Amino acid sequence: MRLNLLAFALGVFVLQGVAALPAPPVYLALLAALLPAWLYARRQRPAARLFVALACVAAGFGWAALRADLRLADDLPADWEGRDVRVVGVVAELPQPFDRGDRFVFDVEAVLSAGARVPARVMLSRYAGGGDEMLPALRPGQRWQLTVRLKRPHGNANPHGFDYEAWLLERGIRATGYVRATPPPALVDALVPRPGYLVELARDAIRARFLAELAGADYAGVLVALTVGDQRAIHGDFWRLFARTGTTHLMSISGLHVTMVAALLAWGVGFLWRRVPRLALRLPAQRAAVAAGWLGALFYAFLAGFSVPAQRTLFMLTVAALALLSGRRTAPSRTLALALGLVLALDPWAVLAPGFWLSFGAVALLFYAASERLGEVAGWRAALARWGAAQWAVTLGSLPLLLLFFQQFSLVSPLANALAIPAVSLLVTPLALLAALLPLPGLLQLDHWLLARVMDFLGGLADLPVLELPAPPPWSVVVALAGIVWLLLPRGVPARWLGAVLLLPALSAPAPRPPAGAAWMTVLDVGQGLAVVVQTATRTLLYDTGPLYSAESDAGQRVVLPYLRALGVGRLDALVVTHADSDHAGGAASVLATLPVARVLSSVDDLAGEPCAAGQAWEWDGVRFAMLHPEPGPPRARTKTNNRSCVLRVEAGGRSVLLTSDIEAADEAALLARAPAVLKSDVLLVPHHGSRTSSTPAFVAAVDAPDVIFPVGYRNRFGHPRPDVVARYAGRRLWRTDRDGAVRIVLADAVELSAYRQVHRRYWHGR
Template identity: 40%
Template sequence: MHEARRPGAAALGVALLLGVVAVQWLPALPPPVGSALPGLVVLGASLRWPRLRLPALVLLGAAWAIWRGALALDLRLPRALEGRDFEVVGRISGLAQVRSDATRFVFEIERATLDGRPVPLDGRVRLSWYEDAPVLPACTRWHLRLRLRRPRTLLDPGGLDGERAALERRIAAVGYVREDGGNHALGQTRCVDGLRERLAQGIAARVPDPHDTALLQAFSIGDTRGLDQDDWEVARANGVPHLIAISGFHVGVAALFGIALVRLLYLAWPALALRLPRLPAQAAAALLSAGLYGALAGFGLPTVRTLLMIAVVALARCSRRALGGAQTLGLALVAMLLADPLAVLSAGFWLSFVGVAFLMLCLDGRAHGLGGFLRELSAGQLVMTVALLPLTLWFFGEASLVGALSNLVAVPFVSFVIVPCVLLGVLALLVLPAAAAPVLRLAAACAHAQWWLLERMAQWPGAHWYLPEVQPWALALAVAGALWLFAPRGAPLRMLGLLLFLPLVWPVRHPPAEGGFRVWVLDVGQGLSVVVRTRHHALVYDAGARYPSGFDLGEAVVLPALHALGIDRLDLLMISHADNDHAGGARVVAEAFPEALRYAGEPARMPLPMRACLAGQAWNWDGVRFRVLSPRAGAAARRNDRSCVLAVDGAGGRLLLPGDIGSRIEPEVAAALGPPRPTVLVVPHHGSRYSSDPAFIAAVAPRLALVSAGWHNRFGHPHPLVVARYAAARVPLLGTAERGAIEVDAPPGHPPAVTVTWRQRRPRYWRE
């Protein structure tokens, strides 16, 4: 009998990956104790039946992910301690981000006390320091008074899962620094972030243009603090966010830099080869230079992946073993998963490994000369653009159709011109600071020219391509289609792989029927935003807040939700009144949909031109009637009572959107509403105690009440009295704070009903 062939490194990596990924779909983690038992049993059986080795590795990978996931969850602040003030001692991790409203930073807690008693709280917390925050140098230790809560985030269609990111980054809590006389620095420690900060300051002192400075800081040390939202918009439109901060390819360039230095050394002293062979020396130098550059980048995921691959190749060279590309990638994958199985929760993990795997599959690496290099580069960009399209849409909800061309220009210029210049400039800052200025200014001129071109290309048609939310089965088909399309020569009918992309790029849509409508009350924290859709029309009522930091819920929540829901045309933007928690995001939404009509209850206070919203305005879309019930023309009312009140009547029921009206206006609205119908009520004023009068609840007689409010908000919304009023009227009350975005369907012939809430839609073990 022939001995069973041992699985290769690629097969081992894929088996381990399958086990780790399977855990990430669980709504709750099983007990870590005992999770490894099935894998150990199968592993023992594989000694007798070698074909069980890969299944055993799948089970062990799952057990490893369960254990590490449980450890990460255990780091989180206990729920009973949320909202309390802690005295902590710790160290600033990374580089503090200074904004107009606050300084934001990550803090590694060493010890913590509550009311003078030690508490078991350690790990990383994400903090904001408001009101005249001091300078917070990297690596400094501080004694601080903190108000902390668990890392709970908004959950919406198309939105990023911040709780998943917090788990992957081991964030135990979020909060802010309390004003306290006891807050003080305890001294400076040594860490690589301190060096990164000094290099960032050195670049800023030698490059006059602030934007060029920000680009060079990103290229050299992965410091993206100087880049604003517009810069990332340009990067996404060109498909080049991976080039802005230090990417894996840049680390490879640093490795080549180390190899070049060793070659120069051996050219200068040929006798050195008698004492130390050149190839192992080059391998060690490549790993050392790549490691130093990766440390400057803060060891981001693409950086670590490339470092692991370089380490595998270096060890193989030192041991005089030849490794193929698949073996190298497989060993790097195994090392990554063993070091951190939660890395699979990040988009960078998948884009890095899948992208490299496709390049290895499609490019033979035998091209010679400039022409061959250009052909390989062009083919590589085409492969990356098409092969990574499914994952890009899955993680980000958008893709760039000009990305292949943008990368064709940007990748070689950034990697072989800008990055080497920046590396030389950084080396000069460390060794001979007086010589750094001309090198950095040359790099800045190159970066300026490159960015000028990217800004122009960002305006091309197709730079932003949005699709409805990708379904898992459509993602799987598209990845299979990419594998078929880019299979080696000889595979039959490869172009038919494009057909498997159709469910991804041409998804099936299910608009409401004639006379029906669908509603989404979005999770925008302490604010309001509602999307209403009929068969052929769509409306946005309020757009959430915009904060002094520049964070805009219109951009972060409303627009991604519209794209994810397949709404590519907006007919009407209605802002109930001009308070920031309702109107802050309006400008962004209006700019994204300039053809939409705009109405507001307080047009004079709005930051953009809008028509007055007045009682009596009405229209009909697809058999659904829309009526404005308040405010009346000429009526004197306070700001909240100037809110647009909108009633939506379909064939099966009604939706009432009252904005922030109070009990003074509620009788007028109830009288204008008309005969009772099955009604969904968005609770007035987020559940303030001065609204939702019992008489109003009785007059509207809602089947369901939805409240949009922030989790543990400082106003106490919804007020316990209001909650009691709805309970007394036997009206179910659902809140976005507890459930995330809420979808309600009102089909013709049936009363409105909740179809899904986003916090329960795809339950995951890391969700709050």
């Protein structure tokens, strides 16, 4: 059974990597192949096991394809994007407040606009107007009539970046958009009493009470996350602290928390049950304790929003509880395999989340490391040894996966978790749940005080070194995991040290760099904005830092820094911030706060560094850089920020790329008058995202680039690139970050361009 469940999981995983879904007859045939395989397996022939395993791979592939096809069929027609649609539906989950409004998941029950078709579940944003205008309160379970504007699921597509479209697909959200202020929203029903909405309403009430009672407290959001699973309540600075100490898993509702709560509840009920003879005679205390623990795990899993770690733990506890109640023993590996199959049957997209791999991997390693390694020795020394072995197994086992997903590993993680795990799982989380159920005076304040002591401890460790390495090749991660399995073999097995040798490829794989005389450039997909990474053999330059998304989020932290970290870039040799507009300079603060920068060039007055000016030039590793604009000297009075944009030309192997930022027609004319010969390039980053104020015919003809790139956001409010501007580049290869994702340029003796969405095409892209 375990082999077959793993084979099913493999089929699900393979499907999530395909560029297009197979036709329905194909995946239905793959599903149907399981029955004859099972009948053949009953002959008990040795080849039958392999045959059934292959059939399970096919069944997993077919099941995932069936689920994907059904979900993708619930789409928003392209001709209804950006149009007003009147809908009636229910607020389905916790609303999430942000700087100027809130965001919420909405279950559409009826579409009132004639001819419109809207997916059953959408994500909507509401925005407050100017002044002191207040938005009407939203609560889960409310039925509203709204006028909305929607667009199909779309997210930034970058190497080593977060796949927002896959995340939306997993949650069944098939369109995003915003609520129109006119006509005003109308509340239809205060509560739709369905079980899922009632759970969300309870989560919302607990969150509101916690935030009210702990108003102004530093770690109120952490307690909210530990109780109801709302991780967005945690401030972004705390996530960085948790990442540096390797305790991120503790500050969300993990399988460990669910298990600890279930164990505490089971122990408490069993302790009391044994002391009431009438109860013990009716039902053995052990069975009562198992039932209570399972009910506690069920309650906590739903309170947490039924996340993948909570699902995995609940399914495992369910199998274990059924085995205990029936008097049968079930191997831990079989329990874990059953949980794996159930999770993927319900949610085939779970394999796309790092948490899935870290969660199941950690539990598998714990079972593996705990399998009869300490003999029958009892006492506190054996307990301490078991605890140490578990910590060593999880720490070592998570190393290659953390490097693959996040390119960093906390060296103080074992020490931090040694205190934080028992403190958070046995004290902070149970007290928070008790406070959620019984609002006793002072209980939340006591819990916050305990959490503050844990945070003080973690804060003292956060400044210690963190291992940061470039993203290892996937094959090296597989080799490293095999090495870890070998290292954790029981004592006495010869040559266990060979396992450490298998870790070396993942820990020492060098980041690829271009050869001398060549440059690699990546125009990142940051939405409506610009960020370009330029690499030579030994140097790295960043040209603009992308937009500011919100008061707590920008492209620097969400796109640029993860990409640089995956490349193994620990410092920037130059940062060019072309001008002060937030779509170009919005991520600068995050980049400068995180990475050392040798040289800053900009036209931003309040940014430390030197002003960029025509005539500046330098050479790195045989690659030449030349600044062409703006002219030296102080800017003229009332000069627009766009007109001060830094224009950079990069040349390697006799080929060149022209990076133009947001220059406009007057700046293009000045460049044509000042240096027309150097404008001719092989690749052009189109000025000002393709607006009507740029790309004059004379400039387009002078540059004469065979490849042009439009850095634009999907359905941006400016309408960039303008159709008449696109028409001026007729006859050239046109690249767009909203359609193609990040665009990579290899600049050498020849020029090669590729798009992330083409190279890494997935079946949900554009759907």
